[in-house]
């Protein structure tokens with residue numbers, strides 16, 4: 001694909017503010033949507049859906065939520081996993097209380113619960129910043145997981161302490177539970193992720209996006225140009241936690257099928273944070289690139305020994321995975337804080353200017 | 359005799375002109391201290407509608423602190439501020455913006471990761487109201503509002519001749535242009551009173567000339583009242599209608615540039631005569 005912006009003059013601000021002012025970007029996105037909605041479903045195996053496509057989408061969505069808060073608004077959170085948990089438990093409770101409810105309605109509603117909890121734990125951000133705020137969100141992380149364990153009502157007093165997804169259907173098609181087809185679940189996740197991503201793009205390019213970025217870049221100046229820091233920070237917490245909560249609902253209902261409280265513990269929070277960092281803070285696309293890398297890496301590592309015929313035990317592969325991810329994070333933090341998304345931006349820029357680099 | 363009278367009527371002197379102007383802002387007996395440090399001591403002066411009012415003085419005289427008091431960033435321990443004829447209660451900076459007071463900063467305070475366009479659009483934060491639900495779907499009021507404000511911002515971009523850097527992240531711009539973008543952001547707030555804290559610091563002659571021209575144009579075309587802190591005396595003499603001089607937090611002179619220039623206290627302050 002060759003980018004050409006020359007000759008594409010905007011005659012109105014409407015046109016300039018269209019979602020993809022550069023035509024080639026539009027074709028690129030169209031291509032990705034085509035891949036996601038047509039090509040993958042036609043070609044992917046059950047394993048690919050379960051081990052690659054669905055997790056990439058769900059992790060990317062969670063990272064997108066975190067990115068709104070951390071990448072756009074500059075407020076570091078270490079509690080993403082727990083907020084995903086709030087979304088998952090809220091969906092679970094909604095589906096128990098009203099079993100005939102549409103699962104999509106339940107997931108989108110449950111986002112409001114995680115948003116409310118996010119705002120509550122975001123209140124300290126009005127007073128504290130940086131490291132101290134990160135610690136406050138870590139406290140939220142511990143507290144919420146503790147709550148998932150101790151508050152038996154949340155898991156319907158199951159002896160196992162875990163939540164299990166019941167079978168439910170939409171328009172007569174089974175979408176959740178053990179009998180749901182992976183391809184159906186994939187489509188469900190894809191539709192939700194597409195919708196939420198589109199909304200996130202709209203929010204970040206408009207008034208709220210500017211408020212968030214201004215707060216991130218220089219909060220005092222933001223205040224002095226008339227931005228209310230309280231509004232900026234709390235809306236970022238709300239929108240971010242909403243998206244993270246929706247991702248949590250998807251995680252349990254369309255992928256895992258069951259969850260124990262420790263699923264939402266710190267490792268999940270860090271995994272999402274790593275995706276956001278490697279993908280690129282302050283970018284939408286980056287979350288998807290980061291998720292592809294983080295999800296695909298262990299899968300590929302697992303395939304290497306069998307294809308090459310080298311016997312490596314799975315524990316070693318696990319360690320190898322952790323080491324590579326760790327090295328990548330350090331490399332990105334030092335060399336390219338804007339992550340994979342910046343690589344894409346650079347390539348795109350090169351194509352726009354090609355073949356005259358000046 | 360008759361001819362002389364008409365002459366005088368058509369060419370009123372500068373003093374008479376200022377005297378006829380309405381008062382926009384007045385500070386009375388304002389004192390501000392940080393712990394033991396007295397930044398401002400018992401200062402009173404006024405700013406008239408439509409004038410360019412310079413605030414000058416040696417380093418640490420309290421000029422920036424004065425602007426911070428005016429836009430509600432600092433709250434003086436003593437004294438009152440009268441804005442458009444009414445005594446003002448304690449306000450927050452964002453309230454000052456909605457009341458019509460905008461400013462630029464001594465050290466450029468732009469949003470480094472955002473484009474020039476976004477920085478200036480951010481200046482319209484208080485004017486934009488569209489609901490988050492419309493924003494989410496980029497629909498109806500949200501889209502109309504975005505376009506309406508974009509038009510105003512484009513006018514400012516044309517006015518300050520920064521079309522070419524519209525999409526550039528401001529962190530990548532040279533210092534002189536950053537100062538200009540900061541002025542653009544302040545203008546986007548459509549202020550009645552524009553506070554400029556050393557808008558030409560660190561600029562070369564050509565950039566200073568451009569900036570002077572913009573300041574005069576803003577004042578004359580939009581009728582914006584301007585309070586200007588500047589160290590370059592040439593600029594101050596050229597641009598300002600009246601000058602207030604601060605030294606060690608106290609007001610030592612107030613008047614037209616010529617009056618102030620000849621004032622012995624001012625000469626002493628600048629030459630560093632022992633107090």
Ligand SMILES: Nc1ncnc2c1ncn2[C@@H]1O[C@H](COP(=O)(O)OP(=O)(O)OP(=O)(O)O)[C@@H](O)[C@H]1O
Pocket residue numbers: 392395396397415416417418419420421422423424464
């Ligand atoms: N936030 C603050 N905390 C403590 N002291 C302050 C603060 N702001 C200003 N001061 C002190 O108040 C005095 C006046 O400072 P101010 O910045 O207003 O001076 P200025 O006239 O703008 O100087 P310059 O020309 O160097 O910008 C200085 O002694 C300064 O150290």
Ligand SMILES: [Mg+2]
Pocket residue numbers: 421422423464555
């Ligand atoms: Mg100063």
